[in-house]
Amino acid sequence: MTAVVLQETFKKNKLAKIMDEQSKKEKDEMIARANLAVDKAAGEFVTGLKGRIDDLEGAIHKNNKEDVLSIAYNLECEAAIFGWPRVTRICKWLRKIFSGDYDKKPEAEDVLKALNTLKLMVPDHAHFNEKRDIELFKDLYPMLKIFVHDI
């Protein structure tokens, strides 16, 4: 092992380290830019949330299963991405009920109770109140679980 070989190995390792750091830096920058884009989309989601819940209510009152399923599924996914976990779970419950994927069939008043809780959670985006939402969900949860166990 000569000094030249050692020097070459050292150079190679240093280069690999620099390349790793560069690729990590690039990746971090990409993720940061993407997170900003998600934050922007989250703002748009919150603004339109009340209107979407109204659409869901309309579809439920008309007993339009296809619309209920599609709106509930979309809201479930969006609310999950943008950090509304309780809205996600109530929408998931509604999706499961309307697709027939339940343990026990709920009465109409049970569905309305879930819907009303959802409406109370999103009166409008300026009045977001997490503490109130947690309490509302705590009250509703035992009822949801009777009909869909994995909620």
Add this chain to the structure above:
Amino acid sequence: MENVEIKDLKILIVDSNTFIAKTLYSILEAFGVRKIMLCNTLEQAEKKYYNSEIDCIFVDFMMEDKSGLEFIKTIRTKESSKNDQDLPIILDTGVTDLKTIVKARDAGVTEVIGKPFSPDQVLLKLNNAINNKRDFINSGEFTGPNRRRQRKHITDWEGESDRRGSAGNIQEK
């Protein structure tokens, strides 16, 4: 992304939820992807698949007209002159129970990404789908990427090559 430059990818997003589709679009755009196509229906998506060159598809599980899984099966079984049968397909779904995942795997998806997804998950799945391709299986029963992800390194067998005639460990009485 190490092997393939992300900015050079041509990606198709198929999702009836325009809001989710736009969010995914923004994430991919932020990654530097220059060519992203959006489709709201599977009919549009099929047309795009047969008429444009695509490097990767993101498809939602619950599309309005038919299941996203049927679209994946179509891609895997009907040839396109523009795209290879082993085109990476990432299923994005809000339904992540075991039954759905098994169905997705059997339909021939390359990766599954559960909603809610985050940008780093999107990057990870995209990288896996593009740069860590598994062998493509095309048998009568299944068409898609090898469902076995683990590569077990089994050491070479050192016993007899044909054991049909041997009694093995069975003790004869």
